[in-house]
Amino acid sequence: MSRCDVASALVSSPGLPRSREGDPVFAEPWQAQAFALTVHLHERGLFTWTEWAQHLAHEVHRDGRAADASDYFDAWVAALTHLLIDKGVAEEGMVLALQQSWQRAAEATPHGEPIVLENDPQRCSTHQGV
């Protein structure tokens, strides 16, 4: 099924839901997107496997995580966010502001049109040139 052999080390991330064939499986598209984003950044050398594994383990074992690991990708995204913050690439307030900006943009976009950040009615006040 895979056209190219995705030999990313991230496929062996602890706890990653996998099919019988060993491929990662996702419950929703954003999870695949988050996974792909992480694979891409790792391939580009933004962080090492060890750095990733440490951040992920920290988030997965945080108090309050679901016992059935149904929130595994929530932990995944939190780990990626914190890793980017540690690397000085992002900062919490900026990511949160952008997240809310995307949500307002989505609500403001008529169905059938692509959702773009520019559709956020408040964009100018919350996001002045990152």
Add this chain to the structure above:
Amino acid sequence: MEGELSVSGEHHDHDHDNHYSDMQARVRALETVLAEKGLIDPAALDVIVETYETKVGPRNGAHVVARAWSDPVFADWLLRDATAAIASLGYTGRQGEHMRAVFNTKDTHNLVVCTLCSCYPWSVLGLPPVWYKAPAYRSRAVIDPRGVLAEFGVTLPEGVNIRVWDSTAELRYLVVPQRPAGTEGWSETDLASLVTRDSMIGTGLLHRPEVST
């Protein structure tokens, strides 16, 4: 027949589909930050996403189809209330999203499209393939379904009707392909392994893997 190519009538009131959950929005936000800093290559990222697109849900859909082939009671339920039947296997979509299963027969072939945008039953089929979102497929599937199918290598016998179903944000379709001949007595797992994503959109047919040569 309410969903069958009523073209314009089905696409009203889509406003509520455009909602990002916190997690969806967070992933978009991270992408934005990284893109603005030039740390991601959007084209390369798309290729990776595509690699995984088949891994979100086609197996979910294949499970639904295999169950319908194996269990007439389930098939009947799927026909009457696909949303509930599919949810009983643990696959649920967004709130307010309903599923309808359309069954291929020897006389009728079903094909799914979303003419307006790219509504797609991702909970059972995963992320939509690139061609599904392309304007060419969206417009031509309605006007010339036979021509579109031919491009997918699908030629139907004369006399087989093609029904085109136009998806909406509220109602999405799963094609239940015909069970290939010679699979009597196969386990549900083996049957599921035969079911392709394209067959559940209607752009593919199923064959037994060891067809006599």
